[in-house]
Amino acid sequence: MIRNYFKIAWRNLIQSKSFSILNIVGLSIGMACSILILLWVQNEISYDKFHTDSKKIYRCIVGSGDFKTATSSAGMGPDLKEEMSEIEAVVRTTKFERTLFSVENKVFEEDRFMYVDPEFLSFFDFPLLKGKKEEVLKEPNTIVLTETMAKKFFGKKNALGQIIKFNNNKNLKVTGVLKDLPPNSHFNFDFISSTLTIAKQNKDFANKIWGQFNYYSYYKLNETVSASKIEVAAFEDKINRIASKRLDSNAFEFRLQPLEDIHLHSNLQLDIAGHGSIQYVKIFFIVALFILVVACINFMNLATARSAKRGKEVGIRKAIGAQRRQLVAQFLSESLVLSLIALVIAVGLVVVLMPYFNEISGKTLGVDFTSGGFWLSLLAIVLVTGVFAGSYPALYLSGFNPVKVLKGHLKTSGGNLFFRNGLVTMQFVISAVLIVGTGVVYKQLNFIKDKNLGFNKSNMIIVPFKGEIFKKQNALVTALQQNPLLENYSVFNNMPTNLDTGTIEIDWEGKEKEDGLVVPNLAVDDKFIDVFNIDVLAGRGFSKKFTASGKNLVINETLMRLMGKDLMNIIGEPLEWKGTKRNVIGVVKNFHFKPLHYNVEPLVMLQRNRNSRFLAIRTTINQTEASLKALEHIHAKLNPAFPFTYSFLDADLENLYEGEQQMETIFNILALLAIFISCLGIYGLSAFMAEQRVKEIGVRKVLGATTVSLVNLLTKDFLKLVVLALLISIPLSWYYLNEWLHTFAYRITISSWMFVLAGVLVLSITLLTVSYQSIKSAIANPIKSLRTE
């Protein structure tokens, strides 16, 4: 019986080729999309779960008012562990440092280096290929690197025991080689060295400082605490009580963030880069599901539209003894065969498209054909798609009354038509929402790109300091001053694009105590404000005649307002900064020193001619080449060991929104596919409609109907549905897109023209799709269609 079902199913597919092709193309694209997105989603939600103790591990984070960071101090973790039995283990890591490694004569500049506590590899599960996890970081001046880096540095040689020169000033011994980190780890280091290496010269570590939040720390809590949210909250309170006593301040709030939440649920400043967002996971998951639904709707629509043809068969089968459930089984097996074929093609597509998808999404996903779970989920996709898509046609077709269909009295019942129209409307709604979405995302990202940040970002070369430059700042400045190409330079300590500083040690007359205000700061030279073209609203910027004590501050408008002053009375106001009294000498117009997700926070700028970390040079388009050459020349003289690297400020700014850009690309592709699949379905449907009405069209034509009126007749029904769908899609897209826009502090407002544009697009796409069939049947010779009767 089953074999018979499948045989018939197969023959039906072969017979109605256009129907099958439309469906299989739609379904396989839908499935391929869903599989890719599901693999991505699975990867996103699997972050950091591979650690044995992942459920017991928490990251200690600190916030002050609205300023919440992922960091914590060097001293707090170890001290707390000694005091509190709830903490089983603590490890700390530093932030990434850009580092120069030399091996023999080769020089490598690497970004992903950090110091970790010796217990790091026992605390987390990063398997070592060489070395024992308890021993590799036990000594100072040891380094552990990943397999890929070991290959890059040492080729086929055994990396173990090799010496790597670190920033040209110290030798590190390779004590272990790590297996490459799994792609679903929020850590993405290539090198780790023991914190013992810096235990002496780093004051935060040496003195176990509690109040400097420049590190990351992870606590492993015991079973009783980590098992319950209430216990964790109580434990957080306990930590906060200890900390506020120790820091003698209530300004800070410490929290424990579950390790598994870091990747998707973290919205903290100063976090390790490369975070996902649960919002995107949800959006993509839903969109992928929608695409599959759209493809299923095609099947339902086309299958029911074909009911006139299948009706006769149903009648015969019933007359010769088929029961309804047998017919249902037959039709379901047809849709299952179809979805199975589609799946095979989809898997092929996934394999072929995977590299491109990885490129777009910035992931390293792969299909694991040996995993039972993968096959099981494929099976689930086939079953769900097949049954979902096939159920309605099966129930509908098997319900025909044999006497009526054999007599040829098959009329499309109102219910069926309603259902089918409902499905088509739903497809259009999905397409319209996606089109509006594409438009809004595009506008918002352009808005960000073009937003006036308050400083001039064009033609600006940025050179991060490294190696000997730190010690030769005066020589650098002198060299720059001598070259007219480079005279528009500025040196400063932090990038004004994504500022990662902040202190609560600020005070002025009338300031509330312990209000949790964190003020970022920027230490700059006298030229910074000019070179970046930042507007000075009151007072003045820094001057050349600078005394080392530097008691002068420039602040931004936000801080001025917080201080309760205005442009008329702010100049000369005293402001206490890190314990010393200083004076405000100028106010600058607000500029964006953080990504546009954040509002402009208060800012303090101080003048300092030492300890800079970046150099910025303003050039003109014509002089960029020459300026870079001149810079390289200076660099080669002052800092010969290090390769010369630079970037352009506008490119750096765009990189800040890499996640959003990826999301835009994926979203655009998904939207395009959803629309394409919908069109396939509508095309098929219009073909069947035209076929069904061929006699009516013939009669009308004989009676004198014009081609235009006939095309109009055939397209009208679809257009009504499109208009209805557009009306439904407006509130839906408005709501969901606003939700997304609210992740930006600076955003566009959704305006009505976006809906109009989407409407016009959907309407014209539909018209184009439907008109081919309509025109074809409208210009056909009526004699042909009428002769058959």
Place this chain on the structure above:
Amino acid sequence: MILQLKDLFKWVNSGGQRIFLLNDIDFTVNEGEFISIMGPSGSGKTTLLNVIGMLDNFNEGEYTFLEESVHTLKEKHRAKLYKEYIGFVFQSYHLIDELTVYENIETPLLYKNYKSSERKAMVADMLDRFNIVGKKELFPSQLSGGQQQLVGIARALVSNPKLILADEPTGNLNSTQSEEIMELFKTLNRQGVTIIQVTHSESNAAYGSRTLHLKDGVIVNTH
């Protein structure tokens, strides 16, 4: 007695009026009979046949089929009954286009859950009997009308029904093909199959043992 209709009415309501499709039908069929139903278009012949075949319902009256009173049976039970004992032959053959001759004949057996080996034997038997072994792999579109109707009859007979209902079985055939089919019915009838046919042609009706004349849903005479 194979079936009996008693005081049977079937009607539709149209514009407040009750239009009778079948009007007070009293009618008994005995085993081994070959009955022809005649009458002008719209007289209710096909409706009567469909009622007998349990494909259609009626509004009033009694219908007894092999000792079971059909009007009191549930849909499911009724389907079982006609599946078991009745075979249908249609004017336009109604073969399934996607299936071969062999598979068309086999289909009723599938729905009756015969085993594969049994099905093979029964279908082979039919193909033999109708001399269409050589055509078993062909699809309906590759056959002439007469041949298609032959397959239709073979399909109706394959599960050994007690009663064959034929709705103008020769309506789409030329006279030679018609004669062949009617001869076939006659032979089948001699072999013990009860047959009820609807026909327009006097000559076809003559093959039967009894003719029923219908007009406006009423049996006007029997002979």
